[in-house]
Structure formats: structure tokens, C-alpha cells
Amino acid sequence: MTPLITRRGFLKGGAAGVAGAALLGAAGCGAESASAGSALSVWYWTGSISDTLLGNVQKKVGVKLEPQKIGGDFKSKFMTSLAGRSYVPDITGINSDVATYFPDADQFVDLRKFGADKVKDQYLDWKWQQGVANDGRMIGFPMDTGPTALYYRTDIFKKAGLPTDPAEVEAHLGTWDDYLAAGKKLQAAIAGTCIASATVNDIFDQVMAQSSKQYMDRQNHFIGDQAHVRNAWDISVKVIKSNLTAKTVSLTADWNAVMTNGKVPCFVGAVWMKNFLGPAAPKTKGMWRVCRAPGGAGNSGGSFLGVTKYCKRPEDAYNAIRYLESTKNQAFSYQDINLFPSTPASYKDPIMRKPDPFYGGQVTVDIFGSAAEQVKPFYFSPYDDAITPAYATELGNVESLGKDPDQAWNDCIGQIKRTLQHTGVI
Amino acid sequence: MATTSTTTPTTLTGTGRQTGRRPSTGGRFRRYLPLYLSISPFYIIFAIFGLFPIGYSLYLSFHSWDGIGPMKFVGLAEFRYLVSDTQFWLSVKNTVEIWIISTIPMLFLALVIAVILNSSIRFKTAYRIAFFIPNVSSLVAMAIVFGSIFANNFGLLNGLLQALGLSQVQWLNDPWGIKIAIAVMVIWQWTGYNAIIYLAGLQAIPTDLFEAAKVDGANVVQTFFRVTVPMLRPIILFTVITSTIGGMQIFTQSQVLVGNTGGPGGAGMTMVLYLYQQAFTKNDFGYGAAIGWGLFIILLLFSIINWRVVQRTGK
Numbered sequence: 001m002t003p004l005i006t007r008r009g010f011l012k013g014g015a016a017g018v019a020g021a022a023l024l025g026a027a028g029c030g031a032e033s034a035s036a037g038s039a040l041s042v043w044y045w046t047g048s049i050s051d052t053l054l055g056n057v058q059k060k061v062g063v064k065l066e067p068q069k070i071g072g073d074f075k076s077k078f079m080t081s082l083a084g085r086s087y088v089p090d091i092t093g094i095n096s097d098v099a100t101y102f103p104d105a106d107q108f109v110d111l112r113k114f115g116a117d118k119v120k121d122q123y124l125d126w127k128w129q130q131g132v133a134n135d136g137r138m139i140g141f142p143m144d145t146g147p148t149a150l151y152y153r154t155d156i157f158k159k160a161g162l163p164t165d166p167a168e169v170e171a172h173l174g175t176w177d178d179y180l181a182a183g184k185k186l187q188a189a190i191a192g193t194c195i196a197s198a199t200v201n202d203i204f205d206q207v208m209a210q211s212s213k214q215y216m217d218r219q220n221h222f223i224g225d226q227a228h229v230r231n232a233w234d235i236s237v238k239v240i241k242s243n244l245t246a247k248t249v250s251l252t253a254d255w256n257a258v259m260t261n262g263k264v265p266c267f268v269g270a271v272w273m274k275n276f277l278g279p280a281a282p283k284t285k286g287m288w289r290v291c292r293a294p295g296g297a298g299n300s301g302g303s304f305l306g307v308t309k310y311c312k313r314p315e316d317a318y319n320a321i322r323y324l325e326s327t328k329n330q331a332f333s334y335q336d337i338n339l340f341p342s343t344p345a346s347y348k349d350p351i352m353r354k355p356d357p358f359y360g361g362q363v364t365v366d367i368f369g370s371a372a373e374q375v376k377p378f379y380f381s382p383y384d385d386a387i388t389p390a391y392a393t394e395l396g397n398v399e400s401l402g403k404d405p406d407q408a409w410n411d412c413i414g415q416i417k418r419t420l421q422h423t424g425v426i
Numbered sequence: 427m428a429t430t431s432t433t434t435p436t437t438l439t440g441t442g443r444q445t446g447r448r449p450s451t452g453g454r455f456r457r458y459l460p461l462y463l464s465i466s467p468f469y470i471i472f473a474i475f476g477l478f479p480i481g482y483s484l485y486l487s488f489h490s491w492d493g494i495g496p497m498k499f500v501g502l503a504e505f506r507y508l509v510s511d512t513q514f515w516l517s518v519k520n521t522v523e524i525w526i527i528s529t530i531p532m533l534f535l536a537l538v539i540a541v542i543l544n545s546s547i548r549f550k551t552a553y554r555i556a557f558f559i560p561n562v563s564s565l566v567a568m569a570i571v572f573g574s575i576f577a578n579n580f581g582l583l584n585g586l587l588q589a590l591g592l593s594q595v596q597w598l599n600d601p602w603g604i605k606i607a608i609a610v611m612v613i614w615q616w617t618g619y620n621a622i623i624y625l626a627g628l629q630a631i632p633t634d635l636f637e638a639a640k641v642d643g644a645n646v647v648q649t650f651f652r653v654t655v656p657m658l659r660p661i662i663l664f665t666v667i668t669s670t671i672g673g674m675q676i677f678t679q680s681q682v683l684v685g686n687t688g689g690p691g692g693a694g695m696t697m698v699l700y701l702y703q704q705a706f707t708k709n710d711f712g713y714g715a716a717i718g719w720g721l722f723i724i725l726l727l728f729s730i731i732n733w734r735v736v737q738r739t740g741k
Contacts, residue, residue: 076706079493100709104494247578247599249685252570254577263579386708389687400599400690415513422507423710424490 039066043089090311108139140304144339146270147371156265160189166291197267207232209298216381297374486715504716525673528609540624557618569682601693627661
């Protein structure tokens, strides 16, 4: 009878499924890369590498790539593949938290082996240093950078009697104190105006982005309780006390509204904020300008490419990376998907010098390019991701609960030291 | 598989009832093999994706591990740190607070809705579907919508307050504002689900009880509190237990509304969000596993309390 056959067929199918699962499990045990055949697999996320360039690699370098756009939590997925030692990509994108891989730098190929040092001069020095682990092993090859600048609205600056020409704004708002004074002036002219794009953490992060010292030194000493961090903290507290933070969450509908209606007519942000500001506040087209940030040049974000130790043909992988991140192709990536180059020579490329209508026809590469060249080398430690949330939390407490700033600072440092002791770093 | 072709249809229909002589153990095994095979996918998948991770997380909680390098055995150090970790206890307090301010109004509302749905109104099925839809909609999408409602500057709710001449509230900047926003999301999502369960319970109450109450001259409110609620007690306890388990695991709402740090004052930091933050943003997987087991013990305590309550009211 028919139903009987169907049922048996189903059972057989089930048994085959079980066997299949077992095979899959067995395959997962072997340490192997995710590359299929002779192609080298590349893991990247949306907007991190130009798809056009990836498509050109085979023709130009003779290396077959298999690009895989990884959605969702990229880092978790990459770490899972490393922990499982299977399906590890040959080439991977690494975000600005490249230092978190330094304790496990042996998972990556040292790119100096293939002569990376020979092209070092073409790249921004601080960016290059960022991809080098403490033992000198180079695990991250520079991709894009995130130089910061002051974004401001000319219409609102004019209303408040502030200068509007980039050169004049730059001269007028040279320091963070100047910026705070301008904030008070804006607030006096238009009640409720703010100078931090979301919460006070934006100010703290931006001041820290300009500092050559961060939270740990290369010898793993905690330096996050020293004057350079306290300075960022004190500036943030002043901004809170003057009631100049918009208290919104970045990149939400509320933030879009704040940007559109002029509640926040200026903020310090990285070059990639351009990608968000345009779609967030299309009505403000032509009103924005950028100029050198108060306090000087800084960097926020930017990524790297690394070759994992599971890669069977690391030299080919390196050649593909060299091609993707050449001076010419970085300029192309800027035009294609707005990635800001880590190669200073690209800044002179005509395709980077097109006037930007959103910024009233300003050639913004002049601002961001010179910022990128002036950034001081800094050291991100593997523990920064564990350290920085404490400052954010305690500044948040000062901002919204009115907590005493000194008490908050002490709690913050105490919390960080506890975390670092737990991790076994100090 | 070849021998299964000789088995009688009785076995294949799944009753497995024996007729006549007893077969040998081997024969019995072969006879039941198709049955075991047909239920095996669940157990195999559970063993791989359920049982193994549970066991492994216990193993992990005695180690210090950054997710890539070698694991270091640290004994009970993770648990010692957990007990003295103020952040963890804050997350426990937050979770319990959010659970209380969401569960009580939610269950009350669900009960009222169920009573209304149970009365003779038109389009009953349409209402039932409408109330259940929030339960199956995407939590992340919902959290974004609620984020716009509770937004600090130009949120819908603040617009409404302003229109009524009241002052604005910075919902997502205030510890209680955050908790209320999260609780409202939980209420929105689960009220309909609980209402459907109550409705099933209501339909099991004999109608003569209601008729008797009517004859005795009880009004609607009296009937609700003296007949409906006592008769529904076992169902109410069931919903309390399921919402306790759900409420202790709040994560997505907090993460999407206020981010991985839990927002101002860490007010939106729930136990599961803290676990996620420690393991996946701070790469401290050993500690993350220890938090998971801390969560297990707290859930166990809540379950024992619930069970005790059920036992007592059962007498």
C-alpha cells in the first residue's frame, strides 16, 4: 500500500540524514580552511572591501578568490571558526579592534615574511603600527582609516553669530575649551542646542581619539587613570554641566531627527560619519561643512586585512591584499564605497578631489587627509574592549543620574582594575 | 533495514502492541529500530546543540579563555569573582525589577482580555488572532519601533506628553524609564499569548457556576473575582511560571534599546545581557559561562518557590 512505502521511504531518508550529519561532524573535526579547491576564501563585511576590486583580483594578480560576505556578528563568527579550527577563512577583514588578536597573534601569518616592510613607506605610519603585535609580528595590513573632523551647520552657526567659513571656524574653535564656549553661544542664541552628537561619550571618545596614549602601554601597564584620560573625562564633565549633550542614541530615528532639525548643529566625528549623516538628514544637504577638529587630529575606526595560519598559499593571499590596498585602489575604494585611504598618496588622486554637494561643494579630502597625516601613533591594547565600557557607564551616570564626577571617576577606575585583575593582566 | 520489511503493519503504525509470542531481544531491537530512528533526529540534534553546550559551559566555567588561545584552568576563581561582582548583582536586581513591573500588569491585562473574548462578542476569531500576532513578530524590529516611541528627544510618547501640556521624560536616559520601556515591550509581546491560555481555561469552567452566581445576584466584578479567578488558579500559576522563566531571560529588548552597556546607570543590564557582554564583547568566555550557571541557580530558586506555591495552593 502506498502509505506504507511512503513511511519506509521517510525512515530511510531519516537514516541517511543521520549518517550525513555524522559525516558533517567528522569533516568539522579536521583543521582545514574554508577555501574550496584552489580559491582563497576572503571573509569581509558589507562596505569593507570594494566588490569591484575583489572581482578584479584574478585578472590582475592571478589569484582566485572566493569572497564571502559575512553578516551579523562578524567577530563572533570569525572567533568561532578559529576556536573550532575549521572553515577558517584564508584572508579575513579585521576591524579597528585588531589588538584583541595580539595575544593570539600566532593564529595569523606574519606579513613581513612576504616583504610587507618594503611598502611600509606608502602607508600612514600610525596605521601601520596598529596592525603590528608586541612581538613585532605584523598581522593586520592597513585598509581604510577614520580621521576625525568637526562637522558643523553653516545656517545655524550664522544664526548664532559664529563664523561659517571652514578656515575661520578652525581658527575660532582650535581647542576643546573654544568648542565649549561656542556651544554656550549656540545655546544662548537657540535654546536647547547641543554639541555632542548623541551622549557625552561621543565627546570622551573623540578626545581620546586625539591622544597618543590610550589605556594600556605596550608593556601591559594600565595607564587609563593618568592625566590624558582624566583630561578627556574633565572635558566631558564640563559638557554635561553646561547641558550640551543631546542625550540620544547614535544612528537611531531620534538621532536622525536631532540632526535634521538642528538641535545638534555640530559634532566631532570620523570621516565615515558622512555615510550616516547624508541618509539621516537629507533635508540639510548643502548646509554642512567640515574643518579641523578642536583639539587636533584624531582617528576613530578603520580596518585591516589579515592572513590566517590555515591559509595554504599565504604568499598569494599577500599579493591579493597588496593589490586590493594599493594607493590607486584605495582611492578607487573611496570613490566606490567611501573608504578613506591609509595611503597618503591617494589623497592627491583626482577621483578623491571631487567637490561634495552635501558639504556645499567642499573638497573634504583636504580636511580628512591632513587629519589622517597628523594623527600621532597610538597603541590600542588587547584589553581596551574590556576597559572602555567602564568610562561610558560612569559618564552616563554623571550625565543622567547626576552622580558626583569624582565619585564616578573613582568607581570607574576601581571597576577597570578589578576587571583587569580578574583577566590576570595586572 | 531489510528485516523491517517483514514487520507487521501494527508496529509501523506506532502502537507497538504485542500479539502472541515474545520475540528475542535482538528481534525486538530490530522491530523497534524504525521507531527509535524516527524519534532519533530530535535526540541527536538535542545532544549536539543542547546537551553538549550545557556540559561544555560547565567545563568552561572553571577556565579562563579568550575564545582563541589555550584554556587555563582556574578552579573556582570565576565563581568567586561572580559572587563579589557588583555588576552581576545589579543585573540580577534589574532583571527581577523588570520581571515584576512587566508580569503583574501583563497577567492582569491578559485575564481581562480573555474574559472579554469569552463573552459573546462578534469577530471573536479576528480578535484572538490580533492579540496573538505580537507574540510571533520579530523582536528586533519591535525593539526598534519601541525605541522610536520612547526616544528621548522626538519620541512619539514625548510628543504625546507635550501635546497634553506635560513635560517631556527622557525615557531612555532614566533608570526607571528604561525599565518601563522594556517592561512595556514584554507586556506588548506576551499579553495576547497569555490571554489565549486563559481563554482556554475559561472555556473549561462549567457554565452552571456562572448561572448560579447570576441567580444569587452577583454583578460582573463579583463574578470575576469570586468565580472566574478562583477557578482559573491552576492556569494562572502556569502562566506565572512560564513568565518567570521568560522574564529572567530578557535580552533582546535591552540590547536593542540601550546597547551592550545597559544604558545609563546600567539600568537595562539584565542577567543574559551581562553574560553576552562579558563573553562576546569582552571575550571572557570562562566568566560568561560562570554567569550562565549563576543564572541557572537563580532560575532554580525561582522554580522552587513557584513549585512550593503550587503545592500549597493544591491542598
